[in-house]
Amino acid sequence: MSTVSSEPLADRGIASTYQVRTYGCQMNVHDSERLSGLLEAAGYVPAPAGQVADVVVFNTCAVRENADNRLYGNLSHLVPVKEANPRMQIAVGGCLAQKDQGEILRKAPWVDVVFGTHNIGSLPMLLERARVAQEAQIEIKEALEVFPSSLPTKRDAAYAAYVSISVGCNNTCTFCIVPALRGTEKDRRVGDILSEIHMLVDQGVLEVTLLGQNVNAYGVEFGDREAFGKLLRACGEISGLERVRFMSPHPRDFTDDVITAMAETANVMPQLHMPLQSGSDSVLQSMRRSYRQERYLGIIEKVRSAMPAAAITTDIIVGFPGETESDFEQTVHVVREARFAGAYTFLYSQRPGTPAASMPGQIPHEVMQDRYLRLVEVANDIAWAENKALVGQTLEVLVANGEGRKDAETERVSGRAPDNRLVHVAIDTQIGVPRPGDLVTAEVTHAAPHHLVADRVLSLRRTRAGDCSEQPVDKSVLLGLPAMRPV
Numbered sequence: 001m002s003t004v005s006s007e008p009l010a011d012r013g014i015a016s017t018y019q020v021r022t023y024g025c026q027m028n029v030h031d032s033e034r035l036s037g038l039l040e041a042a043g044y045v046p047a048p049a050g051q052v053a054d055v056v057v058f059n060t061c062a063v064r065e066n067a068d069n070r071l072y073g074n075l076s077h078l079v080p081v082k083e084a085n086p087r088m089q090i091a092v093g094g095c096l097a098q099k100d101q102g103e104i105l106r107k108a109p110w111v112d113v114v115f116g117t118h119n120i121g122s123l124p125m126l127l128e129r130a131r132v133a134q135e136a137q138i139e140i141k142e143a144l145e146v147f148p149s150s151l152p153t154k155r156d157a158a159y160a161a162y163v164s165i166s167v168g169c170n171n172t173c174t175f176c177i178v179p180a181l182r183g184t185e186k187d188r189r190v191g192d193i194l195s196e197i198h199m200l201v202d203q204g205v206l207e208v209t210l211l212g213q214n215v216n217a218y219g220v221e222f223g224d225r226e227a228f229g230k231l232l233r234a235c236g237e238i239s240g241l242e243r244v245r246f247m248s249p250h251p252r253d254f255t256d257d258v259i260t261a262m263a264e265t266a267n268v269m270p271q272l273h274m275p276l277q278s279g280s281d282s283v284l285q286s287m288r289r290s291y292r293q294e295r296y297l298g299i300i301e302k303v304r305s306a307m308p309a310a311a312i313t314t315d316i317i318v319g320f321p322g323e324t325e326s327d328f329e330q331t332v333h334v335v336r337e338a339r340f341a342g343a344y345t346f347l348y349s350q351r352p353g354t355p356a357a358s359m360p361g362q363i364p365h366e367v368m369q370d371r372y373l374r375l376v377e378v379a380n381d382i383a384w385a386e387n388k389a390l391v392g393q394t395l396e397v398l399v400a401n402g403e404g405r406k407d408a409e410t411e412r413v414s415g416r417a418p419d420n421r422l423v424h425v426a427i428d429t430q431i432g433v434p435r436p437g438d439l440v441t442a443e444v445t446h447a448a449p450h451h452l453v454a455d456r457v458l459s460l461r462r463t464r465a466g467d468c469s470e471q472p473v474d475k476s477v478l479l480g481l482p483a484m485r486p487v
């Protein structure tokens with residue numbers, strides 16, 4: 001077995017630029033930060049914009065319909081590139097790799113490395129082995145052996161970071177492939193989590209998002225049902241940590257102590273993203289989601305009474321097998337009652353390997369589409385009304401380096417309010433030009449369904465994260481700003 005040499009790649013004549021292409025959820029985004037960190041620790045450097053990298057890593061997602069067709073299509077595009085650059089290597093990881101395993105090498109024999117969701121730490125070693133042995137390498141572990149907390153990470157932003165607190169999920173939702181691919185829940189040690197957050201804050205990070213497939217089940221592995229609330233309170237003790245968020249919680253595990261901890265911990269933001277999936281009790285039952293409409297709305301009511309300013313968002317699946325018009329109306333009813341600040345609405349898609357894919361009563365596409373459009377209209381109207389109610393309020397916006405659009409035209413920067421609403425803020429040169437990571441206090445002057453505009457700037461707080469931002473938002477270079485990426 002070969003090992004990774006410590007000699008710089010370029011000195012050894014090894015092609016050394018990389019690019020990670022990420023598909024799917026925030027967990028994958030965070031895994032990609034680790035993959036980038038690992039590759040840079042092994043001597044690779046990011047490929048310059050517009051150039052195809054020497055090493056292209058696909059971090060795949062198995063959740064969306066046709067994910068595999070898209071992957072094989074993208075892999076085919078690289079065949080001529082690889083022929084022109086024989087030193088090029090292609091690696092495929094993530095959920096689709098965990099699912100398809102050796103099938104990937106059969107369908108795309110020009111791939112060099114296939115690695116699973118439980119062994120992202122092996123990537124540099126597998127690339128080296130494939131190069132030395134001139135043979136494709138595949139490594140898929142069926143279970144996580146050690147929580148991957150000590151892997152190097154390369155973050156996109158200096159001001160915000162994801163922190164994994166658990167991986168895997170013990171639920172069995174019938175539409176979801178995650179438990180099969182990510183395994184059962186593994187919880188990270190509290191001390192380990194807190195020391196990572198301390199280290200991030202020392203580096204200038206202002207905001208952390210605690211991540212878990214079922215984040216509020218945290219503690220199930222060591223038998224403490226209140227562990228998640230305690231963790232939120234412990235985050236509240238970290239000086240310099242200004243914003244704490246988490247995703248995604250499951251209504252089943254949403255205990256009252258978490259609501260109290262959210263309300264009583266100053267740096268836990270007034271925001272909750274809690275997937276509803278369906279408002280119908282019978283659909284929830286066939287989805288194997290163990291809460292019912294009443295329980296879901298009960299949680300929302302408690303959150304609103306503890307944190308009246310909280311913005312609540314959700315995920316909804318429309319057209320789950322067997323969904324009737326009256327089931328769908330129950331979902332619309334919950335959307336009206338909950339008054340979501342945003343609803344991410346998806347058409348049900350059959351995901352191979354899930355129980356729902358072979359359930360009777362699959363809904364015709366036209367019916368799904370019609371329900372989807374009706375639901376989106378209701379959800380947008382509510383989100384817009386909720387946004388309009390904020391006009392005239394003063395918000396502190398953490399300027400992002402990934403969310404702006406039309407900055408050159410509008411002379412605004414973009415960021416997130418404490419409740420996670422997207423806000424476009426005017427640049428007031430008298431007060432100062434904000435950089436990603438700085439905090440601007442401004443008055444909301446306009447509301448749209450999916451964002452706010454705050455053109456009355458009151459103050460600017462410069463931060464260390466702003467100082468080390470790689471992409472200063474300088475008015476003099478606004479016209480040359482690179483396209484901003486969504487977070």
Ligand code: SF4
Nearest residue numbers: 169171173176178213
């Ligand atoms: S809670 Fe359900 S939807 Fe979420 S990861 Fe677990 S099985 Fe999938």
